[in-house]
Amino acid sequence: MSLLSVKDLHTSFFTDAGEVRAVNGVSFELERGKVLGIVGESGSGKSVTAYSIMQILAGTGKIVSGSIKLDGQELVGAGEKVMKDIRGNRISIIFQDPMTSLNPTYTIGQQLMEAILLHTDRNKQQAWDRAVEMLRLVNVNEPEKRMKQYPFEFSGGMRQRVMIAMALACEPDILIADEPTTALDVTIQAGILELMKDIQKEIGMAIIMITHDLGVVAQLCDEVIVMYAGGICEQGTADEIFYNPCHEYTKGLLRSIPTAEDTGEKLEPISGTPIDLLNMPKGCPFAPRCDNAMKICLREKCERMQINEDHAAACWMNVRKAVKGE
């Protein structure tokens, strides 16, 4: 049984302008010790998927249907009491902006110890020791001294390390990282990614890495989900997604970014503008921007097709390939 299993998740925001279907039928499985990347543009529903798993949606947001199972335990509709026990303990999340995720009026030590005291039966002294140990794990120098400092005394990269330490303090099974390095410089980003990889190997947890940066995905992820307009376009191992993309959107994305061995050729952009979730087209949501769109793409949404063992895509272009493969 997989660690986390999400089935046909639908999450909507009910706004004055109408229902915004931010997540529209997302399903995936996450195995223990794997790194899953979720890539997509802003508004593709990647963060909302994560927030749905944690059930920390904003007031207007609601899981409409679907199932989220952690080790076989159903989380949708499980109630706040159950979720409180799961958040921070079994599943932790780190956010994009380390500058605003820490409380400026408490010391780093107090904030780290809070989570430990809440979720474990350690006493204060043990919690302190654990917090120091965590800071050491994420390579914060002089952890004992740092425990008594306030967030303003930390740089951005250091704060993100503290966030990671906090998220890992209770040894969760799953760490959700929502654009953890977007606000950081590249040299700092490289350090944080390396750190996450090392810790992941050491304590064997699973990571869900949410990002828009395909470079970060290539570096860290075993499996990748590509999202567009609230749905999954394509899903597979990192190698399959990068070297054998089977959805027109993924292909477009990979063509539109400059590569390491840039030959000076023109980039091939994806035409058009990102989709308006309030006015979703009838067929494939990507069809209006797709250069190879066929009649069927405008009429009917493509269901997910298995390309091979490690790879599935929801694109009509694969009909022949998918049939052959089966």
Place this chain on the structure above:
Amino acid sequence: MSSNTPNEVNKNAQPLIEVKGLKQYFQINTGFFRSIPLKAVDDISFSIREGETLGLVGESGCGKTTAGRSILHLYTPTAGEVIYRGKPIITAKDIAEFRTKATMVFQDPYSSLDPRMTVADIIGEPLDVHHMYKSQEERRQRILELMDHVGLNSEHAARYAHEFSGGQRQRVGIARALAVNPDFIVCDEPVSALDVSIQAQVINMFEELQDKLGLTYLFIAHDLLVVRHISDRIAVMYLGRMVELADAKEIYERPLHPYSKALISAVPVPDPVTARANKRIALTGEIPSPLHAPSGCPFRTRCPYAQPVCAESMPPFREVEKGRFVACHRVEEINS
């Protein structure tokens, strides 16, 4: 100490912009009647030849945006000079004239456009400021022409900025920068606020406009793959100083300065096999505050090759190979 102006890669092309020993300090109050200078840009020299794109990279706080702004004299430089087509920019009249030849595209297309102005007025404002039309009809024609350049339809003219997506707003920002018919545009992180699928559209547009209008760019960005794609040459800044300047392909494949090496090795490459094989050069420590910059070489506190000599004196920005400038005492040793 000021270094010589780096020579051109292409000796035939005239430098359009020459920057010599540019310094931009800000006085920071530290107490009653006491202040210390923050050296945002400290003694940088380079030149950009006509039709070239010079990429300027570095991490946040390294002074790349400040450099762009003080070249345009949006700040009054503390020292040094900017020379446009052989003529130094000194008097207020020079500056006013220079501003019709050099403009800027800003990073954030959401906050750099006035929400109460229509697109036509935003694009037309520089024309008004510089009295660049004789009749309203001429103004209207010019605005439509500019919108056409950046791929906006004429029916967009009467709309407001909030009605547009990020990519389209950036097009409006570019049209405004083009309004006065400039030769030189400082592009300050023009694509970093845009979605990945939109970035390529805007990058391609920059390239097309350059071909069509013969523009020269100073392209400031932190995304090294984007900068490498668009630039002819790349300059790397660290803590207000330029540490390396070289051909874009050269610097990416064979960086000489220890900081450039670390920066380039840290770039996440969108290719799993390369990414797995990549050896990252880890930097220890944090970027020092520019208020308390280390003595000697600014990078020495994090440099894996630092030696006592690095703390003693500032390494000069010198030409180590043809057209290639590096500010490092030990550049020959560490690259041999």
